[in-house]
Amino acid sequence: MLDLAYLIPLLPLIGFAIIGLGNKKLPKFLVGLIGCGSILGSFLIVLSLLIGITSGSIPNATTISYFDWINAGSINLSMSFLIDPLSVMMMTIITGVGFLIHLYSAGYMSHDEGFARYFAYLNLFVFSMLMLVMGSNYVVMFAGWEGVGLCSYLLIGFWFKNTNYNNAAKKAFIMNRIGDLGFLLGMILIFVTFGSLNFSDVFSQAPQIMKANYEVGIAITLLLFIGATGKSAQIPLYTWLPDPMAGPTPVSALIHAATMVTAGIYMIVRSNVLYTMAPFTLDIIMVVGIVTALFAATIGLFQNDIKKVLAYSTVSQLGYMFFALGLGAYTTGMFHVTTHAFFKALLFLGAGSVIHAMSGEQDIRNMGGLRKKLPITFWTFVIGTVAIAGIPPFAGFFSKDEILAHAYERSPLLWGLGVLGALMTTFYMFRLLFLTFSGSFRGTEDQKSHLHESPISMTLPLMVLAVLSIIGGFIGVPEVLGGTNWLANYLAPVIATVGEKEVHALSHSTELTLMKISTSLVFLTIIIAYIIYVSKKIMPLPEGKESGIQKLIYNKYYIDELYDSIIVKPLRLLSDFSGKILDNTIVDGIVNGVGKSVEVGSKVLRYSQSGSISNYLFIMVIGIIIMLVINLIK
Amino acid sequence: MQDLLTNSLNGYIFLASILFTIGILGILIRKNIIIIFMSIELMLNAVNLLMTAFSVHHNNSDGQVFVLFIMAVAAAEVTIGLAILVMIYRNTGSVNIDELKKMKW
Amino acid sequence: MDKFIFLFLAAVAILSALSVIFAKSPVYSVLSLIITFFAMAGHFVLLNAQFLAIVNIIVYAGAIMVLFLFVIMLLNLNKESEPQKPFYIKLVACIAGGLLLITLVGATRGSITVNGDALMATNNAIDIGSVEKIGQELFTNFLIPFEISSVLFLSAMIGAVMLGKKDLKHT
Numbered sequence A: 001m002l003d004l005a006y007l008i009p010l011l012p013l014i015g016f017a018i019i020g021l022g023n024k025k026l027p028k029f030l031v032g033l034i035g036c037g038s039i040l041g042s043f044l045i046v047l048s049l050l051i052g053i054t055s056g057s058i059p060n061a062t063t064i065s066y067f068d069w070i071n072a073g074s075i076n077l078s079m080s081f082l083i084d085p086l087s088v089m090m091m092t093i094i095t096g097v098g099f100l101i102h103l104y105s106a107g108y109m110s111h112d113e114g115f116a117r118y119f120a121y122l123n124l125f126v127f128s129m130l131m132l133v134m135g136s137n138y139v140v141m142f143a144g145w146e147g148v149g150l151c152s153y154l155l156i157g158f159w160f161k162n163t164n165y166n167n168a169a170k171k172a173f174i175m176n177r178i179g180d181l182g183f184l185l186g187m188i189l190i191f192v193t194f195g196s197l198n199f200s201d202v203f204s205q206a207p208q209i210m211k212a213n214y215e216v217g218i219a220i221t222l223l224l225f226i227g228a229t230g231k232s233a234q235i236p237l238y239t240w241l242p243d244p245m246a247g248p249t250p251v252s253a254l255i256h257a258a259t260m261v262t263a264g265i266y267m268i269v270r271s272n273v274l275y276t277m278a279p280f281t282l283d284i285i286m287v288v289g290i291v292t293a294l295f296a297a298t299i300g301l302f303q304n305d306i307k308k309v310l311a312y313s314t315v316s317q318l319g320y321m322f323f324a325l326g327l328g329a330y331t332t333g334m335f336h337v338t339t340h341a342f343f344k345a346l347l348f349l350g351a352g353s354v355i356h357a358m359s360g361e362q363d364i365r366n367m368g369g370l371r372k373k374l375p376i377t378f379w380t381f382v383i384g385t386v387a388i389a390g391i392p393p394f395a396g397f398f399s400k401d402e403i404l405a406h407a408y409e410r411s412p413l414l415w416g417l418g419v420l421g422a423l424m425t426t427f428y429m430f431r432l433l434f435l436t437f438s439g440s441f442r443g444t445e446d447q448k449s450h451l452h453e454s455p456i457s458m459t460l461p462l463m464v465l466a467v468l469s470i471i472g473g474f475i476g477v478p479e480v481l482g483g484t485n486w487l488a489n490y491l492a493p494v495i496a497t498v499g500e501k502e503v504h505a506l507s508h509s510t511e512l513t514l515m516k517i518s519t520s521l522v523f524l525t526i527i528i529a530y531i532i533y534v535s536k537k538i539m540p541l542p543e544g545k546e547s548g549i550q551k552l553i554y555n556k557y558y559i560d561e562l563y564d565s566i567i568v569k570p571l572r573l574l575s576d577f578s579g580k581i582l583d584n585t586i587v588d589g590i591v592n593g594v595g596k597s598v599e600v601g602s603k604v605l606r607y608s609q610s611g612s613i614s615n616y617l618f619i620m621v622i623g624i625i626i627m628l629v630i631n632l633i634k
Numbered sequence B: 001m002q003d004l005l006t007n008s009l010n011g012y013i014f015l016a017s018i019l020f021t022i023g024i025l026g027i028l029i030r031k032n033i034i035i036i037f038m039s040i041e042l043m044l045n046a047v048n049l050l051m052t053a054f055s056v057h058h059n060n061s062d063g064q065v066f067v068l069f070i071m072a073v074a075a076a077e078v079t080i081g082l083a084i085l086v087m088i089y090r091n092t093g094s095v096n097i098d099e100l101k102k103m104k105w
Numbered sequence C: 001m002d003k004f005i006f007l008f009l010a011a012v013a014i015l016s017a018l019s020v021i022f023a024k025s026p027v028y029s030v031l032s033l034i035i036t037f038f039a040m041a042g043h044f045v046l047l048n049a050q051f052l053a054i055v056n057i058i059v060y061a062g063a064i065m066v067l068f069l070f071v072i073m074l075l076n077l078n079k080e081s082e083p084q085k086p087f088y089i090k091l092v093a094c095i096a097g098g099l100l101l102i103t104l105v106g107a108t109r110g111s112i113t114v115n116g117d118a119l120m121a122t123n124n125a126i127d128i129g130s131v132e133k134i135g136q137e138l139f140t141n142f143l144i145p146f147e148i149s150s151v152l153f154l155s156a157m158i159g160a161v162m163l164g165k166k167d168l169k170h171t
Helices: A006-021 A028-055 A085-108 A116-135 A138-154 A163-192 A199-210 A214-232 A249-260 A260-270 A273-274 A277-300 A305-327 A330-357 A375-389 A395-410 A412-437 A446-449 A456-476 A484-490 A508-535 A547-553 A557-607 A613-633 B002-029 B034-060 B062-092 C001-020 C026-046 C051-076 C088-108 C114-121 C122-128 C131-140 C143-164
Strands: A064-073 A075-084
Touching: A006 A028, A006 A116, A028 A085, A075 A085, A075 A116, A075 A138, A075 A260, A085 A330, A116 A138, A116 A249, A116 A260, A116 B062, A138 A214, A138 A249, A138 A260, A163 A199, A163 A214, A199 A214, A199 A273, A214 A260, A214 A273, A214 A277, A214 A305, A249 A260, A249 A330, A249 A484, A260 A273, A260 A305, A273 A277, A277 A305, A277 A412, A305 A330, A305 A395, A305 A412, A305 C088, A305 C131, A330 A375, A330 A395, A330 A456, A375 A395, A375 A412, A375 A456, A375 A508, A375 B062, A395 A412, A395 A456, A395 A508, A412 A508, A446 A547, A547 C114, A613 B002, A613 B062, A613 C088, B002 B034, B002 C001, B034 B062, B034 C001, B034 C026, B034 C051, B062 C051, B062 C131, B062 C143, C001 C026, C026 C051, C051 C131, C088 C131
Parallel strands: none
Antiparallel strands: A064 A075
């Protein structure tokens, strides 16, 4: 099955080509079939690879080269894929969750006239993401990296007739680009230091070279991390993620919950050898991660748009993942990536189902009491919320607890901050749940008459994802609870053992105690939320009536406005200056000036052709005299 | 003869130069086309004189044959020139050299 | 003696040349030019270029000047009605002419020395201007230009006739 590996990214690419070229001509049914079918095909192949790796029939790190891509001087890059546990794990998530989302989109977007275009973009996105995770050198990864940035721009600005959506898409793309600059610089430094960009070359040489050039190593890892912050929406490049909820909800599910934002994490885990040799960067990652987690959680407490709450929750969870990476727990980070993919995709798709039922309404203050009208959506949403809150035995519990355990190893303060973030997560998620589904309906009569459960194509993925959210945690059950940490063993060949901290330094009893504390606090928070929003029915304030700190947080700490005034406005001024003055006046002036000077010159010279013969004769005589004089002088 | 020539070759050169200059003056000063033609004839004559003097000086009759040809060409040129002059007079009624000085629009 | 003749002829030539350009009436200019041509013929005789002297008179004074007179009489151009050029143009022209003269004289001054006339000592020197000699040169070395000059005359005749025709097509 290994030789079919090239089909994995190829099938979505073919799907993109077919759908993209036959945009208006193919019937919707066919488009949906091709779009979902290609991803399903890739998924099946990936499954076979997964089975092969776990059973050991495929060696742990296989590099398959297809063709020589760049051959210039000392740079020799080939288009080659690396099949190892980490990449196969990411591929499974991408194709599996991606397939479910494609299925969901077939139902969600069935009324949209850009149906074929949407599926084409989705397929292109899956292709780029697969390239990203399958690459065996930094350049192929970067190509996929750019590709997903492009596709996210295309998909966010999908309804391009709205200027606000276009602006949001532009913002996302530009912020991604800033991160990409860091990535590119990091790549260049890697090439200069290590002499090659292949993973195998870099990682085998890493220990010696990193020890020798410590500062360069710090620079490389920091630059790569900047790229990761751009793609995975950490501080300071996170403001793009809540805005692009302008795109269709399945897009948010796929891109921003499950796959693209995890690209940064994948990249760091892949380069874990480099990072373990640069503890300074790891500390920075950890601090950025936890700060982002807390920061975004506070904003999420007061948002009133379903998708915005989920977006800030995504930023916060990503912060947790980076937090884990910063602590050196790479496997835990990947674990959380997996479980987060499941329950966040579930939550987004559920929100999409709610929005679909409410005919486009997204403000939770106008919802309520939807439990009876949308039963399947409600129950799956409950499962997702419970998973994200970290209640055992659902998926989120295991991954989050592992992060907290590692945090406690480092310092109890970090553990406390992590728990605080978890509690805030619980609070706002349950707030969302209660405000949306329980109580009485607060919307308009028109919306009430349209309320209906979504079609099977939308509810089936919800159910599948709900099941995964329940059982997904079992791949990483820690020893303390009696399981074998299957995931850690699975990823062990990939994570270097130099200075790695997978081995728990905590005793089992400490771990159990920590778990009990956090779980009980979570339950407490749920009860508080229930009391506030269900029993006492305290509504969030309508627009414009917040005050004080609430207003500050509700407006996202005015960070967007800050960026606008510091960065965007000067850039605008600069480009205006360049456009109007430099381009129009100076450059055009020079070009036009040449033409004008020729015109003026010819006007002046025209007078020498007077037509008067006596003038001509006179000039002739003068010419003769001059010639004779010159001859004489010579 | 010998004395005559050796002293006078410079003289012939001076004479030819003066006559040539007078011809040039005639072109520049006068506006009547006929006078200008005559000045041109004067210049040609000055050159004839010079050529003959040099041919005698070098004892080569090439110079004098060339003078013959110059005269032939001068005759042809005067013919055509006067025909053009007649045309100009018919069309414009005057023989001023500055009469036809409007260039094409 | 010869020198005296030379100077006399030179003076006549220069004076009549000056009156060509400064005369008021065109007929006076023509007459002055004829006198100049006679003076030139005299110079040619002094140089022992007999053929050229005669040809000068026949062609120039006899044919060309008569043609000029015909045209002047035909078009009745005798009256001096042309406006004079402004004074400054005349001044500038004189200056230009003077410059030209100075240049020419300066270019040729002292270029001929006595020893360059060694050729004059031969006896043949006397004959090179005679008709036989010219004829010999003309019909052996310069045959082609001679024949082509006949074509030249033909084209001049045709041109003159064509130019002189009155346009019968236009009203």
